[in-house]
Amino acid sequence: MAHVHDWSAATGSDEPGAPDAAPDAASTSFEAMLDQVAPRLRALRQRRELTLAELAERTGISVSTLSRLESGARRPALDLLMRLAGVYRVSLDDLVGAPQIADPRVRPKPFYRNGKAIIPLTRDNPDVHAFKMVLPGHDPAAPIETSTHEGYDWIYVLSGRVRLALGTEEIVLEAGEAAEFDTRMPHGNVSASMEPAEILNLLSTQGERVHLRESPDR
Numbered sequence: 001m002a003h004v005h006d007w008s009a010a011t012g013s014d015e016p017g018a019p020d021a022a023p024d025a026a027s028t029s030f031e032a033m034l035d036q037v038a039p040r041l042r043a044l045r046q047r048r049e050l051t052l053a054e055l056a057e058r059t060g061i062s063v064s065t066l067s068r069l070e071s072g073a074r075r076p077a078l079d080l081l082m083r084l085a086g087v088y089r090v091s092l093d094d095l096v097g098a099p100q101i102a103d104p105r106v107r108p109k110p111f112y113r114n115g116k117a118i119i120p121l122t123r124d125n126p127d128v129h130a131f132k133m134v135l136p137g138h139d140p141a142a143p144i145e146t147s148t149h150e151g152y153d154w155i156y157v158l159s160g161r162v163r164l165a166l167g168t169e170e171i172v173l174e175a176g177e178a179a180e181f182d183t184r185m186p187h188g189n190v191s192a193s194m195e196p197a198e199i200l201n202l203l204s205t206q207g208e209r210v211h212l213r214e215s216p217d218r
């Protein structure tokens with residue numbers, strides 16, 4: 001399990017009048033890691049294609065504070081890091097680049113969007129995001145809502161049957177079948193029956209933002 005650092009702890013001796021201790025390897029490594037927080041924060045925001053104003057609205061952190069964090073003019077406090085980690089859906093250790101210790105497992109936290117149960121299967125990948133999704137039952141005669149955006153999607157049906165709309169065409173995917181497509185084409189998917197279906201979904205960064213971050217919580 002990754003070690004979570006106490007970012008609010010002060011460094012140095014607590015003894016009054018005690019001379020400053022010479023920096024050891026651990027404190028030097030810690031300082032070097034903190035120095036990398038600013039560029040990591042900036043890269044994460046740019047990867048998510050968010051402006052400082054948009055990030056400020058989502059986190060409640062002022063634009064000026066976010067700018068100073070990303071420039072390195074301000075050291076990150078724990079409460080600020082927790083809010084940013086929540087928006088970026090990464091752990092604190094991933095956010096600051098703390099070394100992973102022994103356990104590479106992802107501990108997914110399910111959430112819901114538009115009636116779908118969504119389980120993240122990756123941490124912070126710059127290129128692709130993997131999810132398991134449970135699609136609720138859907139009237140086979142009802143239309144499929146579609147959308148378009150930049151990016152690329154791949155889905156694999158774990159169980160049930162899935163209706164996939166691509167442009168003016170529609171196909172039904174059975175369990176064990178996969179599909180990949182350019183998301184600039186109008187697309188959407190639902191369960192092909194009144195029973196739920198389960199899929200694995202790989203989304204490009206742009207697709208992840210459109211499908212999962214811009215929809216209101218349900």
